Amino acid sequence: MPKYRAYDSALIDKALQELQEKGASVRSIAGKYGIPKSTIHFKLKHPNHKETFGPPPVLTSKEEQCLVRWISELGRKWFPRKLEDLVSSVQKFLDANQRPNPFKNNRPGNGWIKAFLRRNPQVRHRQSEVVSAASACVTEADIRKWFSEVGAYFKEKDLSEVQKNPSRVFNGDETGFQICPATGRVLAEKGTKNVYTIEKGTSKENVTVMFTFSASGEICAPMIVYPYKRIPEKIIQSVPPQWGIARSDNGWMTAETFYEYIANVLHPYLIKQKTIFPIILFVDGHKSHIIYNLSVLCNTLQIELIALYPNATRILQPADVAVFSPVKAAWRKIVRQFYLDNPGETINKGNIAPLLQKIVVSIKSDTLINGFRICGLCPFDANKVDYTMCLGSTNANMISNDKQNNANSNTRTMSYDAFANIVGPTFIKKFEEIDEINSDENFKKLFLIWRHYQEMVPINLVESSLEEHSASNHMNNTPSLMDNQIDIGRMEGSMPISSCSTIIKEPENSVNSEPPSYSKMSTLELTCITAEQVAGSSSSSFKQSNVNNTHVNNSTYSFIDNN
Numbered sequence: 001m002p003k004y005r006a007y008d009s010a011l012i013d014k015a016l017q018e019l020q021e022k023g024a025s026v027r028s029i030a031g032k033y034g035i036p037k038s039t040i041h042f043k044l045k046h047p048n049h050k051e052t053f054g055p056p057p058v059l060t061s062k063e064e065q066c067l068v069r070w071i072s073e074l075g076r077k078w079f080p081r082k083l084e085d086l087v088s089s090v091q092k093f094l095d096a097n098q099r100p101n102p103f104k105n106n107r108p109g110n111g112w113i114k115a116f117l118r119r120n121p122q123v124r125h126r127q128s129e130v131v132s133a134a135s136a137c138v139t140e141a142d143i144r145k146w147f148s149e150v151g152a153y154f155k156e157k158d159l160s161e162v163q164k165n166p167s168r169v170f171n172g173d174e175t176g177f178q179i180c181p182a183t184g185r186v187l188a189e190k191g192t193k194n195v196y197t198i199e200k201g202t203s204k205e206n207v208t209v210m211f212t213f214s215a216s217g218e219i220c221a222p223m224i225v226y227p228y229k230r231i232p233e234k235i236i237q238s239v240p241p242q243w244g245i246a247r248s249d250n251g252w253m254t255a256e257t258f259y260e261y262i263a264n265v266l267h268p269y270l271i272k273q274k275t276i277f278p279i280i281l282f283v284d285g286h287k288s289h290i291i292y293n294l295s296v297l298c299n300t301l302q303i304e305l306i307a308l309y310p311n312a313t314r315i316l317q318p319a320d321v322a323v324f325s326p327v328k329a330a331w332r333k334i335v336r337q338f339y340l341d342n343p344g345e346t347i348n349k350g351n352i353a354p355l356l357q358k359i360v361v362s363i364k365s366d367t368l369i370n371g372f373r374i375c376g377l378c379p380f381d382a383n384k385v386d387y388t389m390c391l392g393s394t395n396a397n398m399i400s401n402d403k404q405n406n407a408n409s410n411t412r413t414m415s416y417d418a419f420a421n422i423v424g425p426t427f428i429k430k431f432e433e434i435d436e437i438n439s440d441e442n443f444k445k446l447f448l449i450w451r452h453y454q455e456m457v458p459i460n461l462v463e464s465s466l467e468e469h470s471a472s473n474h475m476n477n478t479p480s481l482m483d484n485q486i487d488i489g490r491m492e493g494s495m496p497i498s499s500c501s502t503i504i505k506e507p508e509n510s511v512n513s514e515p516p517s518y519s520k521m522s523t524l525e526l527t528c529i530t531a532e533q534v535a536g537s538s539s540s541s542f543k544q545s546n547v548n549n550t551h552v553n554n555s556t557y558s559f560i561d562n563n
Contacts, residue, residue, distance in 0.1 A: 011033055015040065058112070068120050077150075077304075079305070083113055085292075091105070138311055146312075147376065159278070159304060163380050166378050168276060169279070170215070172211065177328075180347065212281070235350050239353045255290075259294050263301075267303070279304070316375050330359050431447050
């Protein structure tokens with residue numbers, strides 16, 4: 001089998017371009033670029049010839065490059081695509097552009113996906129960074145990073161001037177309206193146990209309305225999504241002029257309805273208002289906003305879709321921050337007023353549109369302008385965002401502080417003086433006279449604690465403390481601890497002590513006596529011993545610890561050096 005030399009495809013394209021534009025001869029181009037004349041002739045005759053073996057791909061090279069650019073552009077605008085999105089987009093393309101293919105129902109399989117990624121190495125199947133559904137996990141650093149990356153995208157696409165013009169910056173989002181909202185609190189006779197309100201409609205039935213607002217305070221034409229297979233003529237007639245009408249099986253926003261809204265409602269409205277294109281439209285990352293056909297449409301209509309940071313719409317989306325809350329409150333008032341003015345009638349899908357129109361009229365321009373400003377979208381400024389609403393790091397600190405407080409609430413500090421006073425001079429003397437013990441387990445544990453103290457306490461301080469305790473006990477006739485049964489806990493894996501006292505975790509029901517004042521306290525932690533276990537009486541000496549970063553282990557006893 002003859003060997004084929006692989007020429008750089010970019011070099012061949014450059015040679016062919018120069019040949020066609022400048023009209024140079026094939027011989028001169030072949031000599032200039034070092035490409036055989038036969039290869040140039042073949043490329044001119046077969047411009048779409050594939051360079052690999054096997055059948056040709058279903059999509060042409062240009063079509064696949066369109067997909068690559070689509071994936072790249074949406075990824076940079078915070079709309080990362082999944083393999084399912086890619087496959088669905090190809091399936092819809094093949095449904096609209098029939099051609100022979102080996103796919104079932106025009107839907108590519110795993111083999112095509114692997115070949116596509118192999119032919120387009122700039123696209124990789126990566127594991128995306130998971131963002132928790134709880135928006136409390138969003139941090140200030142996350143939002144500032146989003147502002148930085150989107151700002152860089154604006155500069156690259158020459159959209160900086162567009163972003164500075166409030167009439168060309170928009171935010172779109174959908175919300176649901178219950179046909180029969182909750183009644184709220186009512187007046188009743190004092191002492192009445194059961195207060196009821198009869199529903200005048202179906203409480204679980206609702207419609208979805210798509211809104212778009214501009215940073216200049218303008219309200220674009222909304223679109224109502226009805227849960228119908230076929231919308232009745234009566235409902236169509238009730239919708240205000242210029243408003244959009246759509247349908248879905250459950251009344252929710254879908255990719256198709258959002259596509260129709262952009263093409264048939266929003267764009268014609270902006271044309272009628274003589275809006276200058278391109279415009280910027282901020283939306284959330286809902287799956288209805290990220291299909292390939294929508295991206296193509298928006299590029300054609302000069303509408304730049306920008307996804308807000310995930311789970312941060314309550315911080316970054318003007319519709320959520322400034323508009324929807326007063327709109328829902330106004331809706332409840334309108335519903336109550338409707339029932340007062342029209343006794344015996346009910347709100348249904350046939351008369352809900354005129355009521356919704358009253359809400360749109362009630363939205364103030366200043367509310368919209370302030371919403372874009374405090375969200376930092378127009379002017380585009382990360383410093384305008386209210387970062388006190390970012391609970392990501394705050395939650396972590398709160399959890400850490402709660403653990404710290406719980407640990408500190410059950411801890412006490414014991415100095416060496418207190419330990420020596422509780423144990424008594426007799427035991428201290430025994431500890432000094434032996435190096436190893438093989439007798440009683442409790443005595444052994446006390447000895448090990450004493451030896452840890454000695455590693456950190458100067459000899460003269462120990463001797464001084466012993467003499468003071470001996471004299472004090474002799475004068476006050478204070479009994480020393482001799483035969484008390486003590487269960488301190490396990491000592492495996494303990495760390496060297498670096499100070500002269502011990503923190504002891506005490507059960508919640510333990511009795512605390514008034515602690516004496518000690519001049520030398522430490523940050524050591526002993527987690528399986530209580531005052532009653534050590535002293536057997538209320539005369540134990542403990543002091544509340546205020547040490548930070550306390551680590552408590554409820555099953556084992558360990559020493560921790562905080563220095």
